[in-house]
Amino acid sequence: MSDETYALAHLDELERLEVDDEGLTWRPVRRHFGIGAFGVNAYTAAAAGARVVEEHRDDAEELYFVVSGRARFRLGEDEVEARAGTFVFAHPGTLRGAVAGEAGTTVLAMGARAGEVFEPSAWEESFAAFGYLRAGDADRGRGLLEDFAARHPDDWVARYKLAVFETLAGRHDAALGQLAQAAALDPQAAEYAGSDEDLAPLREHPGFGSAIAGQARPGGEPA
Known part of the structure; x- marks a missing residue:
């Protein structure tokens, strides 16, 4: 047991x-404190009309x-x-999202799935990873996604996120290798890759067809 109180x-x-x-700023509250029972993060919009909570549907309870x-x-x-000081509770299954009414609007989001052991999701790792990429620290961001993928070897989303990351980082061969692994795990990866704007540069690559077919050479390179 920890001695910390x-x-x-x-x-x-x-x-x-x-x-x-749009300049959305994420403050990783859960990661800062090492909270393991529920998710909690803060978001700040740079301008009025910009998103401050991404629109999504979830089976978690979120406050x-x-x-x-x-x-x-x-x-x-x-x-x-909802003005400052307001709580908003979204029941499981409810479509939810929010835009800022003024610049600097900050929203704290907390949530977990009732009756389940909390597990940090791939989106949290990707938020951190792409945030570091934007800040110029690609190695740190890549390390987060690679660690997550290693802990979840059957999660195609983890490999897909790595493919997007490497594309944005300008490492297209590495991106194709990750995309091939994602497609081999789940055909959904190929469907997303066909229209994902972040992967547009890959669609011009001669190895793209092999990658979305889930074919890769030893070492992860597309066939």
């Missing part, structure tokens, strides 16, 4: 990673708290305005 940090002291072209500014949430077919 508590940890304390101000929001502004947490690591800040820019994770999209959002508007820390500052104001946000317009989409919850199923409804849209609700």
Whole structure:
């Protein structure tokens, strides 16, 4: 058992990673504290009208708290305005997302699946990895995704994320190798690769067809 009894940090002291072209800033709260029972992260939008919670449907229970500014949430077919100090709870299966009502709007998101042991997901690793890539630290980002893929060898999404990462990093041969592994694990990888804008440079590569067929040479290179 750890001798630590508590940890304390101000929001502004947490690591800040820019994770999209709209300037969305992610603060990895769960990773900072090493929380293992539930997910918790903070997001700050750079401008009014920019997303502050990515629209998605999940079977987790998720609670959002508007820390500052104001946000317009989409919850199923409804849209609700939430000013600073407001909690928003999304039941499992509900489509959810939010855009900022003003620049600097910050939303804290917390969640987990009821009755299940919490497991950090691939998206969290990819958020961190692509954030480091944007910040110019490709090696650190690549290491996160490679470690996750090694721990989850049957997860095609992990390999697919690595393919996207390597494409954006300009390492197209490495990207094709990762894409081939993803497609060999699940045909969905090929479907996504056919229209994913981030993989557009790969579709011009002569090895793309072999990669989405899940064919790779020893060492991970596409056949």
